[in-house]
Amino acid sequence: MLKHILKIFSAILLLFITSTNAQNYNDAIRLGFPGLGSNARALGMGNAFNALSDDASASYFNPAGFGLIKKMELSGGLSFTNYDNTTTFFGKETNDNTTNTSLNRISFALPFPTYQGSLVFGLSYHQSKDLSSIVKFDGFNSGTNSKIQSLLDTNIPYDLFLTDDNYNTIINGNLNQSGSILNSGGIDNWTFSGAIEVQKNLFIGANFTVVNGTFESINDYYEDDTRNVYQGETAAGEPQTTDFRTFYLNNTLKWNIGGWDAKLGFLYQYEDVARFGATVQFPKTYSIDEEFLVSGSSEFASTSYTLSSDYNDKVAYDIVTPFELTGAAAVNLKGIIVSAEATLIDYSQLEFSNSNDGLSASYLADVNKEIKDVLRSALNYNVGFEYTVPTVGLRIRGGFLTQMSPFKDDDSEFNHKYLTGGLGFLADGNIGIDVAYAYGWWKDIGDNYGSNVSRTFQDVKVHNVVLTTTLRF
Amino acid sequence: MKSTLNLFVFVIALSFFTTGCYTIVWDPRQEFPDTENSTGSSGDFYDYDYYGGYVDYYEAPWWIPPAVYITNIDGTTDRVQTKDRKDERNSETETIRNSNGRGNTDRNSGINTGTTTTTTNSGNNNNSTVVTPPPPPTRDSGTSNTSTTTSTSNTRNSGSSGSNETRNSSSGSRNSGSGRR
Numbered sequence: 252m253l254k255h256i257l258k259i260f261s262a263i264l265l266l267f268i269t270s271t272n273a274q275n276y277n278d279a280i281r282l283g284f285p286g287l288g289s290n291a292r293a294l295g296m297g298n299a300f301n302a303l304s305d306d307a308s309a310s311y312f313n314p315a316g317f318g319l320i321k322k323m324e325l326s327g328g329l330s331f332t333n334y335d336n337t338t339t340f341f342g343k344e345t346n347d348n349t350t351n352t353s354l355n356r357i358s359f360a361l362p363f364p365t366y367q368g369s370l371v372f373g374l375s376y377h378q379s380k381d382l383s384s385i386v387k388f389d390g391f392n393s394g395t396n397s398k399i400q401s402l403l404d405t406n407i408p409y410d411l412f413l414t415d416d417n418y419n420t421i422i423n424g425n426l427n428q429s430g431s432i433l434n435s436g437g438i439d440n441w442t443f444s445g446a447i448e449v450q451k452n453l454f455i456g457a458n459f460t461v462v463n464g465t466f467e468s469i470n471d472y473y474e475d476d477t478r479n480v481y482q483g484e485t486a487a488g489e490p491q492t493t494d495f496r497t498f499y500l501n502n503t504l505k506w507n508i509g510g511w512d513a514k515l516g517f518l519y520q521y522e523d524v525a526r527f528g529a530t531v532q533f534p535k536t537y538s539i540d541e542e543f544l545v546s547g548s549s550e551f552a553s554t555s556y557t558l559s560s561d562y563n564d565k566v567a568y569d570i571v572t573p574f575e576l577t578g579a580a581a582v583n584l585k586g587i588i589v590s591a592e593a594t595l596i597d598y599s600q601l602e603f604s605n606s607n608d609g610l611s612a613s614y615l616a617d618v619n620k621e622i623k624d625v626l627r628s629a630l631n632y633n634v635g636f637e638y639t640v641p642t643v644g645l646r647i648r649g650g651f652l653t654q655m656s657p658f659k660d661d662d663s664e665f666n667h668k669y670l671t672g673g674l675g676f677l678a679d680g681n682i683g684i685d686v687a688y689a690y691g692w693w694k695d696i697g698d699n700y701g702s703n704v705s706r707t708f709q710d711v712k713v714h715n716v717v718l719t720t721t722l723r724f
Numbered sequence: 725m726k727s728t729l730n731l732f733v734f735v736i737a738l739s740f741f742t743t744g745c746y747t748i749v750w751d752p753r754q755e756f757p758d759t760e761n762s763t764g765s766s767g768d769f770y771d772y773d774y775y776g777g778y779v780d781y782y783e784a785p786w787w788i789p790p791a792v793y794i795t796n797i798d799g800t801t802d803r804v805q806t807k808d809r810k811d812e813r814n815s816e817t818e819t820i821r822n823s824n825g826r827g828n829t830d831r832n833s834g835i836n837t838g839t840t841t842t843t844t845n846s847g848n849n850n851n852s853t854v855v856t857p858p859p860p861p862t863r864d865s866g867t868s869n870t871s872t873t874t875s876t877s878n879t880r881n882s883g884s885s886g887s888n889e890t891r892n893s894s895s896g897s898r899n900s901g902s903g904r905r
Binding site for chain 1: 749756757768771773776778780781782784785
């Protein structure tokens with residue numbers, strides 16, 4: 252009877268614990284870290300497009316750029332991503348990759364007829380961020396630690412007969428650890444934009460965006476006694492637990508993402524040679540409906556157990572991203588456009604807020620304090636060029652961009668770096684076809700539990716291809 | 725960061741309040757904007773010399789007829805805005821439109837087609853057409869003057885009347901300058 256009561260109490264405690272510890276700064280970074288946008292011309296130029304922004308992708312880069320559009324524009328595009336991750340885990344390399352193809356943009360721009368100046372409105376659907384990624388690892392951890400031990404403050408090892416009745420386990424590391432984390436989803440934006448020429452060659456624009464999206468993270472994790480370290484009873488007094496073989500845990504995180512944001516843009520064209528742009532991205536408010544699913548099992552020589560309790564939970568909360576300030580310039584040197592920009596993001600201002608369900612205010616305060624402790628301000632920069640071959644209407648582009656790691660202690664190899672290139676072609680004078688390729692690379696780390704006791708060292712390489720077609724009439 | 729934002733908003737507000745808004749939007753109760761009643765536009769970032777067809781892609785408003793680019797002998801380019809086209813044909817267009825094809829009596833002007841004579845004999849209802857081939861071309865090297873004469877005569881012998889009628893004898897012929905029929 253006492254054991255039964257203890258079990259119920261533990262289950263309640265576990266629900267509380269899993270609810271209150273599921274969120275951390277990684278969730279905030281997932282939404283606060285910028286994506287690559289959805290415009291092939293821009294990506295070909297390293298996304299140094301803030302000061303140009305003379306197509307409907309202005310809704311993403313600089314809404315003031317809508318003021319430069321003088322024809323009605325209908326555009327759309329596709330993107331393809333190949334995320335390749337080579338993980339080194341206790342000296343053993345494992346490689347895996349995931350791909351994603353998606354419709355990334357449908358936009359319409361409507362310039363109003365004017366006697367002087369410019370007034371343009373735009374409607375746009377675009378994917379601002381692809382959340383696809385993967386980590387796969389496999390290695391023998393000879394340390395005296397394990398996921399089983401890290402979960403002793405929950406009921407999971409007990410339910411799987413990995414502990415005795417007093418929640419003690421004989422497991423003490425020396426297990427082969429393997430698994431994978433497969434992430435998928437994206438952030439979609441529905442944006443209404445407007446821009447006006449307030450003085451000759453000075454444009455101001457703004458937009459309002461309704462955000463929706465999904466994210467799913469499937470985490471499979473195994474600990475195997477490959478060296479037959481644990482031959483006796485794993486749970487004392489339970490002879491069926493003799494000869495521990497495998498522990499398996501699956502966490503699946505599902506997000507339904509809503510939200511809104513707004514952006515203010517400014518663009519000035521200096522005669523016919525240069526453009527200067529600046530934008531203020533106001534904090535984005537993401538509303539997260541989260542579902543967290545847990546399943547697991549243990550396997551012994553003669554039997555196996557599966558988690559029978561319902562460890563799933565649902566919570567809802569908001570994540571608010573910081574201001575983003577961008578300054579940009581583009582110069583046209585006899586048909587060669589050279590463009591550059593820099594964006595300041597203070598990741599320490601990422602914030603959890605407005606818990607509607609399942610999270611206490613004090614817990615959110617703790618998470619927000621942790622964010623300020625581990626994250627920093629970052630300066631991202633982009634440079635690019637475009638050369639147009641006038642006789643054939645062919646455009647050749649190249650660029651480079653870097654997105655600085657938001658973590659305080661990371662050095663430059665953790666920055667996301669992309670080398671980009673692209674081609675553009677104008678058909679029949681009103682159909683633009685652009686294609687871009689971006690090669691990204693950076694390093695990352697991940698901990699299965701604790702800090703630097705079961706760490707994956709990741710070498711990420713990303714291949715992006717974006718196709719955009721534009722009709723102007 | 726807030727001070728930067730405030731400065732940004734201040735500059736925007738200042739630009740409105742000091743000079744008003746530059747843009748003048750078309751009023752549906754007034755004439756539709758075109759090149760003649762538009763008073764200004766932004767400078768061109770894309771120059772025809774370097775961008776070719778991309779210029780109109782970016783620079784030409786949809787409500788104004790497209791520009792025509794004329795490349796001069798010295799390599800410079802002039803941009804000429806075309807006039808509004810009306811949905812009716814003017815006499816100049818008609819001349820161009822009908823300048824080719826069958827039925828244009830002037831199509832062979834300058835070429836000696838010889839002499840065609842049609843004779844109708846009312847008595848025996850016998851029509852005959854005699855075509856005299858043109859003489860071989862000659863070159864008047866001395867005067868550099870080419871002269872071609874085409875004469876067409878249509879003679880009807882109406883019996884008692886004995887009168888002659890000649891059609892198309894004048895230069896102001898029916899199909900002069902017009903197209904195919």
